[in-house]
Amino acid sequence: AVVSTQSTGTSLLDLEQKEKLFTQHIESLSSKRKRAFVRMLDECEHVTLTSTWKEVRRKIKHDSRFSKLSEDDKEREAEFDRYVTDKLAQAKADFRTLLRETKCITHKSKEILRGANGDTHMREIKQFLKNDKRGLVLDDLQEDRDRILDDYLTELEKVGPPPPPTATKPLAKR
Numbered sequence: 001a002v003v004s005t006q007s008t009g010t011s012l013l014d015l016e017q018k019e020k021l022f023t024q025h026i027e028s029l030s031s032k033r034k035r036a037f038v039r040m041l042d043e044c045e046h047v048t049l050t051s052t053w054k055e056v057r058r059k060i061k062h063d064s065r066f067s068k069l070s071e072d073d074k075e076r077e078a079e080f081d082r083y084v085t086d087k088l089a090q091a092k093a094d095f096r097t098l099l100r101e102t103k104c105i106t107h108k109s110k111e112i113l114r115g116a117n118g119d120t121h122m123r124e125i126k127q128f129l130k131n132d133k134r135g136l137v138l139d140d141l142q143e144d145r146d147r148i149l150d151d152y153l154t155e156l157e158k159v160g161p162p163p164p165p166t167a168t169k170p171l172a173k174r
Contacts, residue, residue: 049088088141092148102128
């Protein structure tokens with residue numbers, strides 16, 4: 001509600017509206033500082049998916065965006081942890097996408113890997129994955145990468161061969 005003052009003829013915001021505007025302003029500033037902090041982490045070559053806060057903190061503590069985020073180091077560490085968690089989730093999703101795009105991986109791959117030509121097939125797969133940035137991002141997390149690959153191979157084996165292209169529905173005529 002707007003309150004009108006008779007003496008000046010101006011209208012003033014009531015206290016509730018002022019508090020709401022102030023809160024929105026503070027949230028906007030906080031969001032801006034967080035985006036700047038994330039940009040700083042993106043620009044820092046020392047930040048990897050396996051970096052610890054202690055390692056990275058030493059490298060970035062002189063950057064103004066570091067101190068502008070917060071005076072509380074726990075809050076900065078929490079934002080760093082969120083950043084690494086998000087980057088890791090994105091890297092894993094990108095790796096899964098790469099696996100789906102890899103033509104040498106089929107529903108028969110798991111069976112081939114158990115057979116006599118298993119080593120050759122695995123080398124072929126790994127060589128292909130090394131040629132794409134999405135395959136290299138998880139280099140420091142070999143166990144995770146191998147688990148995702150194995151899970152994908154198992155899933156493909158369960159699903160079986162893809163349907164032939166003629167089995168799909170024809171496009172509706174317009």
